Amino acid sequence: ETGVTQSPTHLIKTRGQQVTLRCSSQSGHNTVSWYQQALGQGPQFIFQYYREEENGRGNFPPRFSGLQFPNYSSELNVNALELDDSALYLCASSLSTGNNSPLHFGNGTRLTVT
Amino acid sequence: KQEVTQIPAALSVPEGENLVLNCSFTDSAIYNLQWFRQDPGKGLTSLLLIQSSQREQTSGRLNASLDKSSGRSTLYIAASQPGDSATYLCAVKGYGQNFVFGPGTRLSVLP
Numbered sequence: 001e002t003g004v005t006q007s008p009t010h011l012i013k014t015r016g017q018q019v020t021l022r023c024s025s026q027s028g029h030n031t032v033s034w035y036q037q038a039l040g041q042g043p044q045f046i047f048q049y050y051r052e053e054e055n056g057r058g059n060f061p062p063r064f065s066g067l068q069f070p071n072y073s074s075e076l077n078v079n080a081l082e083l084d085d086s087a088l089y090l091c092a093s094s095l096s097t098g099n100n101s102p103l104h105f106g107n108g109t110r111l112t113v114t
Numbered sequence: 115k116q117e118v119t120q121i122p123a124a125l126s127v128p129e130g131e132n133l134v135l136n137c138s139f140t141d142s143a144i145y146n147l148q149w150f151r152q153d154p155g156k157g158l159t160s161l162l163l164i165q166s167s168q169r170e171q172t173s174g175r176l177n178a179s180l181d182k183s184s185g186r187s188t189l190y191i192a193a194s195q196p197g198d199s200a201t202y203l204c205a206v207k208g209y210g211q212n213f214v215f216g217p218g219t220r221l222s223v224l225p
Contacts, residue, residue, distance in 0.1 A: 004157075006157075033212060033213075035215075040217070041217055042118070042203055042205075042215030042216050042217045042218055043158070043203075043205075043215045044215075045212045045213065045214070048212055056212055058212070088155075090157055090158065092158075100145060100146050100163070100165050102148055102160050102163045103148065103158075103160065103205075103213060104160060105150075105157040105158040105159070105160075106157050107156050107157040108155075108156070108157045110155070
């Protein structure tokens with residue numbers, strides 16, 4: 001069983017640039033959620049994708065957008081990067097949107113905005 | 115709006131001690147609560163998920179309890195080992211919501 005994989009592991013960008021982060025979900029999982037984790041804090045929910053449609057969104061501006069592909073892999077895109085976007089971005093997959101489906105996380109992408 | 119807190123923020127114990135980590139949430143209308151472990155700079159590893167109808171879950175040396183009415187969960191770690199050193203986070207899934215995380219408890223187990 002293949003776990004959740006994310007790429008790249010680290011990324012450095014300049015303020016104002018755009019970035020794309022990628023996630024492959026665990027085998028058999030059709031739901032992907034993205035989280036932002038600032039240093040010393042718990043993860044904050046960005047959005048969730050189920051069967052290629054956005055299925056819930058947290059308190060993040062529209063410059064955070066995403067995609068899910070037919071194979072259930074997903075991308076997180078962030079436009080017009082700001083210094084405060086520096087964080088660990090975590091992808092989690094689950095078997096469904098069911099209320100008792102546990103989350104399985106990847107190792108994250110560390111984004112630094114300078 | 116659901117808010118999740120964890121006490122203590124950090125904990126340092128000698129190897130072999132039994133310890134308890136606490137998680138509190140403000141809205142008791144939840145489907146489940148999940149405990150995670152996070153090593154520095156890494157993703158989260160799922161430890162235990164307790165459904166709202168359950169009182170506790172056990173996995174090896176770990177035992178998690180849930181008191182939904184009082185908005186509390188505890189994670190009990192028996193016979194702690196240096197390899198248990200990590201940050202432990204709890205997350206709550208409420209009605210019509212996605213998981214809301216606490217800030218975590220940073221645990222150091224000293225050899």
